[in-house]
Amino acid sequence: MISPTSKWRMYLALTCLSAFNVQADPLMSDAEWLRTMVFAAHQTNFSGVVVYQSGGRVEMSRITHVADGDGEHERMEGLEGERREVIRNNDKVRVYLGDQKVRVENRRSHRVFPSLLPEQMQALKENYLITQSEEDRVAEYHAHTVVFQPKDNLRYTRKMWAHSESGLLLKAVVLDEHGRIIEQQAFSQIKIGGKDIDRKWIKPSEDDALHLARHLEQASHSGAESVVSGWQIDAIPVGFKKLFELRRSISDKKIPVVQMVYSDGLSGISIFIEKVSQAPTKAGLSGQGAVHVYNRRVGDYLVTVVGEVPPRVVIQVADSVRYAGG
Amino acid sequence: MKEKISVLMDGEMFEDDAELFFDKLKRHPQTSQDWAMYHLIGDALRQPEHIHRDVSAAFHERLQAEPTILAPQSRAPQRMKHYALSAAASLMALALVAWMSLQIDKEPAPQLAAAQQSDNVVRPASFQSNDYQSNDYLMAHQEFSPSADVQGAASYIHSVEAK
Known part of the structure; x- marks a missing residue:
């Protein structure tokens, strides 16, 4: 188990290594664009308003991201309705919803790693036809477009607009196999770089800091560890490779949950298995935009499959989960 | 006043100020109109299928009518700058939604399309x-x-x- 601090150091080391190609090069290879975009998402300082649309749902959020000596800080703030705010400081996430009290969660801080592993880049090229498309403008910035067209119908097509200089994702569209838009998001306004980006939110209020400290004391007994759980997925779709199998604590669930993570280089599928005494309150299929969730009861366990894949894929995966002993 | 609306809608107004603002809102019809206009933006954002293509033109006119803040006042330069950005950002967001709805117009709306599909297509409930x-x-x-x-x-x- 690598500590979050050493993970952060690893990330910094990788970041420094990549400093040579921070400036996105239009002649970069197609798959390299994704790598650059991931780096830009973690190391660029920016603040802007994102408009998200999926079906009849449209939302505006302010997204701010700061990378400094203490690591990475990001914030999503809903601009309409009740308070809806998520703040991440490295592996600590604070969630504020409506008038609910702040919720604190521990998050693994290696979000950056899976998509950068060479085998993931290989998977990306195997599963998608990657092409660079027209130059464009998004939120007054020059953007380079990259299209990830799947070679089968087990995953969605993605078109991404990356800031030509930094590689930061400015706009993204997800399309289904018929070319229909599943969801899209774009910055309507964004400020990239500069010192005057608001950082007041990074430090939690005194109340929140106390809450955070109490929570972390409890959480230090849990965490996540790699396991061989004995659970078997028989119908993982072609092109998805297993990244992790973990036993971890999630939010306020008392019993640790098994999480298996698969990726095709761009989209991910997670399988969660938890012991339950009652039937789930929300059973079956649900979804928002490109993300789908499917629940299924297997004996005393609840299997939940989450992924940015078509609905039938999460169902197929969930239906093939069985306990093979171990 | 428009700047205040924008700040309030961005959730950046202090509670006391907000109460004062709501008092004013009740008394001044012009402010109420602005309030309604800004919320129209919000409503439009929530219901893209009801946005007409000429909406952005109408808002372009409103944008022309907006006073341009060229130089921030020396007393509170940062805030003024922020106000101006806030109003402009809202209008740019609206233009973006208009663009997004145009994209959808080209194709049947996803949820409609899903409903028309044959039985092997599953339609998920949204969260x-x-x-x-x-x-x-x-x-x-x-x-x-x-x-x-x-x-x-x-x-x-x-x-x-x-x-």
Whole structure:
């Protein structure tokens, strides 16, 4: 188990290594664009308003991201309705919803790693036809477009607009196999770089800091560890490779949950298995935009499959989960 | 006053100021109109299928009518700058939604299309709840998903659902 601090150091080391190609090069290879975009998402300082649309749902959020000596800080703030705010400081996430009290969660801080592993880049090229498309403008910035067209119908097509200089994702569209838009998001306004980006939110209020400290004391007994759980997925779709199998604590669930993570280089599928005494309150299929969730009861366990894949894929995966002993 | 509306809608006004503002709102018809206009933006954002193409033209006119803040006043330069940005950002967002709805016009709306599909296509229920809630599993999943990695904090839009 690598500590979050050493993970952060690893990330910094990788970041420094990549400093040579921070400036996105239009002649970069197609798959390299994704790598650059991931780096830009973690190391660029920016603040802007994102408009998200999926079906009849449209939302505006302010997204701010700061990378400094203490690591990475990001914030999503809903601009309409009740308070809806998520703040991440490295592996600590604070969630504020409506008038609910702040919720604190521990998050693994290696979000950056899976998509950068060479085998993931290989998977990306195997599963998608990657092409660079027209130059464009998004939120007054020059953007380079990259299209990830799947070679089968087990995953969605993605078109991404990356800031030509930094590689930061400015706009993204997800399309289904018929070319229909599943969801899209774009910055309507964004400020990239500069010192005057608001950082007041990074430090939690005194109340929140106390809450955070109490929570972390409890959480230090849990965490996540790699396991061989004995659970078997028989119908993982072609092109998805297993990244992790973990036993971890999630939010306020008392019993640790098994999480298996698969990726095709761009989209991910997670399988969660938890012991339950009652039937789930929300059973079956649900979804928002490109993300789908499917629940299924297997004996005393609840299997939940989450992924940015078509609905039938999460169902197929969930239906093939069985306990093979171990 | 318009700047105040914008600040309030951005959730950046202090509570006391907001109460004063609401008092004013009740007394001044012009302010109420502005308030309604800004909320029209919000409503339009929530219901893209009802946005007409000429909406952005109408708002372009309103934008022309907006006083241009060329130089921030010396007393509170940062705030003034922010106000101006806020109003402009709202209008740019509206233009963007108009663009997005144009994209959808070209194709049947996804949910309609799904309903017309044959029986082997499953139509998921959207994440609905009676209150705000974050989906722990979605968040836990997004820690590892490459596409969520590229999207950064914007991927929380999925896991922290609105009403």
